[in-house]
Amino acid sequence: MEVLLFGIAKDIVGESQIQFTEPDKMPSSVSELKQMISSTYPDFAKLSSLAVAVNSEYAQDDVPLNGNDEIAIIPPVSGG
DSSP: OOOEEEEHHHHHTTTSSSOEEEEGGGGHHHHHHHEEEHSSSGGGGGOOEEEEEEETTEEEOOOOOOTTEEEEEEEOOOOO
């Protein structure tokens, strides 16, 4: 499972992607993925809102994840 990180999420983790390769350590849902990242990178939990896309479609927390999914973490973007 590949998780792509953008914006501040990428800055917090220090990488542009996270790989989950061991089946027993892969998150089973979007919610579990967020919890796993937050437990490893506490500043990630401070993000007030972010979008998660699974296989190029926005996903809610209850969406199940599979080992071959491509996931993108998209934090809020501000501009001017």
